[in-house]
Amino acid sequence: xxxxxxxxxxxxxxxxxxxxxxxxxxxxxxxxxxxxxxxxxxxxxxxxxxxxxxxxxxxxxxxxxxxxxxxxxxxxxxxxxxxxxxxxxxxxxxxxxxxxxxxxxxxxxxxxxxxxxxxxxxxxxxxxxxxxxxxxxxxxxxxxxxxxxxxxxxxxxxxxxxxxxxxxxxxxxxxxxxxxxxxxxxxxxxxxxxxxxxxxxxxxxxxxxxxxxxxxxxxxxxxxxxxxxxxxxxxxxxxxxxxxxxxxxxxxxxxxxxxxxxxxxxxxxxxxxxxxxxxxxxxxxxxxxxxxxxxxxxxxxxxxxxxxxxxxxxxxxxxxxxxxxxxxxxxxxxxxxxxxxxxxxxxxxxxxxxxx
Amino acid sequence: xxxxxxxxxxxxxxxxxxxxxxxxxxxxxxxxxxxxxxxxxxxxxxxxxxxxxxxxxxxxxxxxxxxxxxxxxxxxxxxxxxxxxxxxxxxxxxxxxxxxxxxxxxxxxxxxxxxxx
Numbered sequence: 001x002x003x004x005x006x007x008x009x010x011x012x013x014x015x016x017x018x019x020x021x022x023x024x025x026x027x028x029x030x031x032x033x034x035x036x037x038x039x040x041x042x043x044x045x046x047x048x049x050x051x052x053x054x055x056x057x058x059x060x061x062x063x064x065x066x067x068x069x070x071x072x073x074x075x076x077x078x079x080x081x082x083x084x085x086x087x088x089x090x091x092x093x094x095x096x097x098x099x100x101x102x103x104x105x106x107x108x109x110x111x112x113x114x115x116x117x118x119x120x121x122x123x124x125x126x127x128x129x130x131x132x133x134x135x136x137x138x139x140x141x142x143x144x145x146x147x148x149x150x151x152x153x154x155x156x157x158x159x160x161x162x163x164x165x166x167x168x169x170x171x172x173x174x175x176x177x178x179x180x181x182x183x184x185x186x187x188x189x190x191x192x193x194x195x196x197x198x199x200x201x202x203x204x205x206x207x208x209x210x211x212x213x214x215x216x217x218x219x220x221x222x223x224x225x226x227x228x229x230x231x232x233x234x235x236x237x238x239x240x241x242x243x244x245x246x247x248x249x250x251x252x253x254x255x256x257x258x259x260x261x262x263x264x265x266x267x268x269x270x271x272x273x274x275x276x277x278x279x280x281x282x283x284x285x286x287x288x289x290x291x292x293x294x295x296x297x298x299x300x301x302x303x304x305x306x307x308x309x310x311x312x313x314x315x316x317x318x319x320x321x322x323x324x325x326x327x328x329x330x331x332x333x334x335x336x337x338x339x340x341x342x343x344x345x346x347x348x349x350x351x352x353x354x355x356x
Numbered sequence: 357x358x359x360x361x362x363x364x365x366x367x368x369x370x371x372x373x374x375x376x377x378x379x380x381x382x383x384x385x386x387x388x389x390x391x392x393x394x395x396x397x398x399x400x401x402x403x404x405x406x407x408x409x410x411x412x413x414x415x416x417x418x419x420x421x422x423x424x425x426x427x428x429x430x431x432x433x434x435x436x437x438x439x440x441x442x443x444x445x446x447x448x449x450x451x452x453x454x455x456x457x458x459x460x461x462x463x464x465x466x467x468x469x470x471x472x473x
Contacts, residue, residue, distance in 0.1 A: 015358070019365040027373060076386050081394045082406070093374040100370035101363070115366065117359045122433070144396050145407045156415045159422045166429045173436040237397055242381030246374060325472030328418060332461075332470050336425070340458055343432075347447050350439065 022114035026103045034252045038065045041313050048317035075241035080143060083238065087141035092239070092246040094134030098127045099254045106260050107182050109270045109297035120181040121169060124261060128216065131250065132158050135225060135235050138247075142238040150234030153324055154218070154225035160331035161212040161222075167339040168209035171202045171346040172265045185269035192275035197268040201349045204342040206266045208335050213258045214312060215331070218251065221319040222327055229321075256309060263304035270297035417469045421461065428457050 009017065039054065039061065046053025054061035079088055104114035105124045117123055132154060139151020173179060175198050176187035190196045199206045215222035226234030233239075236247045263269060279292035322330065396403040413419075435442070435450050464470055 015361065016365060019362055020369070023366055023369045073381050074385055075381075076388055077381065078393060080396050081391070082396060089378070093371060093378075096374045097367060097370040100373065101367045104362075104366045115359060115362045117363075123363065142396075143407045145398070145405075148407045148411075152411070152413070156418070159415060159418045163422065163425050163429065166426070170429060170432055170436050173433065174439045177437060177440045179433070179437060232397065232399070241385060242378055246377065328415060328472060329470060332418065332421075333465055336461070337458065340454060343454065344451065347439070347451075351444060351447060 019114070022104060026114055027100070030100065030103055030253050030256075033256050034249055035065045035069070037252045037256055037309065038068070038248075040309075041316075044310065044313050045317055048314070069245065072241060072245040077241040077243065078238070080238050082143040084141035084143070087137045088238075089243070091134040091138035091141065092243045092250075094137065095131040096134075096246045096250045098130035099250045099257065102127045102257055103253070105181065106257065106264060106301075107185060107269060108301055109294040111294045112298075113182065116182060117180065119179045121173070121179050121184065121261075121265065124181070125165060125169060128254065128258070129158070129162060131254070138239070139235040142235075144238050146231035146233070146237045147235050149231055150225045150227070150237070153227075154235060156324060156328060157215055157218070157222065157224055160328055160335075161215040164208045164212040164331065164335045164339045165216065167336070167343060168202070168205040168212070169265065171205040171339075171342050172198050174343070174346050174350060175201060181264055181269075184265055185271060188268045189271050189275075194268065194273035197266065197271075199266040202266070202342060202346050204338055204345065206262075208339040208342065209262060209266070210308075210311075211335060212331070213262060214315060215327075217255045217258060217312070219255065219312060220316040221322050223321060224324045224327070227321060255312060256305065259308035259312065260301065260305045262308055263301060267304045267308075269304075270301040272296065272300050414472055417464070421464060421470070424460070425457065428454070 042064070043053040043061070045051075054064035057063040057067045079085055102124055105117060105120050107113035107116075113120075135154045136151045139147040139149075139154070142148075172184060176184045178184060178187065184198075188196050188198055218225050224234075226236065228234070231237070236244055239247060277293050277296045279289050279296060282289065282292075284292070396407070398404075432450065432454070435446065439446070
């Protein structure tokens with residue numbers, strides 16, 4: 001916020017303008033990322049199952065998702081006669097809006113996070129627990145048995161993942177002493193290389209966070225809310241056209257942004273794993289060097305995020321779906337105690353290794 | 357205060373963005389009034405019964421335990437932020453707090469409460 005604060009404008013013009021521009025940047029980034037991720041997932045799944053994947057539209061299927069989006073735009077919107085029309089229309093927005101808001105909180109490099117916040121990481125995760133309301137409304141308002149069951153399962157799922165995620169975040173907060181995402185990243189630059197990253201003292205925390213966030217994204221092996229082979233489409237059985245597209249968009253956007261969050265708090269965020277940037281070695285003036293470093297930082301964050309995203313897709317290709325009761329027990333009897341154990345480990349490391 | 361103003365502005369913009377998408381689709385999409393198409397989808401059969409029923413939530417105990425642990429986590433966040441300054445004594449206090457609650461969790465597990473019937 002302060003970086004651009006050149007007092008050309010009065011505050012009441014400047015603040016909305018700033019957020020509008022930041023929002024547009026984030027929105028464009030999000031749409032591109034989602035278009036790319038859908039294609040990446042289909043290509044990768046094709047590769048894992050020895051198929052070709054989409055290869056008709058554009059160069060090797062590069063425009064496939066654009067074509068899909070246009071097709072969804074022109075699809076008829078069917079609202080069942082018995083459905084609660086207001087809630088039915090509201091719920092995709094309720095799922096989509098928080099996930100889009102959350103994009104403003106990730107520091108994409110040392111320079112650009114649309115919104116720096118002292119409690120950034122908490123706000124991030126709290127906003128991400130909103131969509132469950134949208135999913136519940138979607139299931140109940142559709143007046144469809146599949147949707148109802150799907151949304152009830154989504155609620156059960158919330159009870160699984162929410163606790164391990166927050167407790168794993170707690171370990172990171174203990175290590176960094178701050179809830180601010182920028183501070184968390186800079187706390188990981190102590191050693192000036194990848195050994196300062198929080199994944200090392202809090203490895204168990206990373207594992208529990210990863211598993212729970214796969215559940216949070218509603219993806220295989222925890223995709224109960226929309227288990228398509230069990231109840232058609234789960235909570236979005238009755239949705240079509242743009243409303244379905246919004247659920248779809250929200251799913252992929254949350255997948256990317258959760259991986260970016262994981263990369264930020266455990267894998268050093270936008271920091272280079274070697275401590276130095278290529279631009280540091282170039283004989284350039286600071287005026288050119290600084291933007292180059294920011295571009296490099298952005299590249300590192302995206303690279304780490306993509307590694308995690310590919311891991312998530314790989315998980316989907318590898319594992320079958322769990323049973324919902326098994327999943328509840330898995331989370332409550334294994335993951336939750338492990339994440340609590342992780343807090344103790346992290347506290348002890350912090351106490352007895354001090355400088356870490 | 358300004359960061360929450362920013363949160364509000366961005367949230368409102370996201371809602372507007374979502375509404376824009378819906379309105380765009382509303383303008384260009386075909387409209388069709390087909391009663392059969394608008395009936396509830398049940399794999400192509402005529403739907404029987406209604407979905408607005410009373411249901412038994414089988415994970416009630418999970419929800420109560422969830423509440424307890426959620427509050428615990430929230431109580432631990434201030435402790436985590438100032439962990440550096442507090443040192444060993446605060447760690448022991450927090451440890452007792454966590455251990456008591458974890459003991460509760462294991463008690464619930466041993467009692468067989470965390471089971472989906």
